[in-house]
Amino acid sequence: QVQLVESGGGLVQAGGSLRLSCAASGRTPSTYAMGWFRQAPEKEREFAAAIHGSGDITSYADSVKGRFDISRVNAKNTVYLQMNSLKPGDTAVYYCAADVRYNDVVRGSNDYWGQGTQVTVSS
Numbered sequence: 001q002v003q004l005v006e007s008g009g010g011l012v013q014a015g016g017s018l019r020l021s022c023a024a025s026g027r028t029p030s031t032y033a034m035g036w037f038r039q040a041p042e043k044e045r046e047f048a049a050a051i052h053g054s055g056d057i058t059s060y061a062d063s064v065k066g067r068f069d070i071s072r073v074n075a076k077n078t079v080y081l082q083m084n085s086l087k088p089g090d091t092a093v094y095y096c097a098a099d100v101r102y103n104d105v106v107r108g109s110n111d112y113w114g115q116g117t118q119v120t121v122s123s
Contacts, residue, residue, distance in 0.1 A: 002026040002112045004096045009117030012086055016121070020081040022096030022114060030074035033102035035059075035110070036081045038092035038119075045095065049081060050105045059106050064090075086121045093118050 008020040022034065035050030049070040050059045058070055067086075072079040083090065094117050099110030 002029050002032060002098050004098055004112055004114035006094065006096045006114045006117040009094060009119045011120045011122065014087055014121055014123050016086050017082070017084045018086065018119060020083065020094055020096075020117060020119070022079045022081075024077045024079070024096075024098060029077045029098065032098045032100055032112075033105045033110075034072065034079040035097045035105040036070065036079075037095045037097055037108060038090075039095070039116075040089075040092040043092075045108065047106065047108055048094070050097075050102065051079060052102045057102065083119070086119075088121045088123045091119060091121050 003025045005023045031053045036048040037045050038048050039045040047061050048064050051070045055072050067084050069082040096114035097105050097110045098112040099105045104110045
């Protein structure tokens, strides 16, 4: 089992930045692929970014590419999502995801999810 706890959400003005953190604990989380998904009100959950266990491979949704950066510090079992140039359309609950298989994280068919953290971007 892997437990995921997100933090760092909040209210920010358009054009601002936030950094989300996801702390993982449990069974060898530093080897797991991890990612971030988001769900806006009345919309389905969507993929935002993913990072391989090695940290060498990343993927981004087109909607966040060039503005968001995913990274990880395996010694801390923590993955980060640096969000810059935020837009009102980025408003959503952001969920941390983890799985042994990188492609499962990218597809959203991963085994583990966090509880989510709210990000609200005001115009």
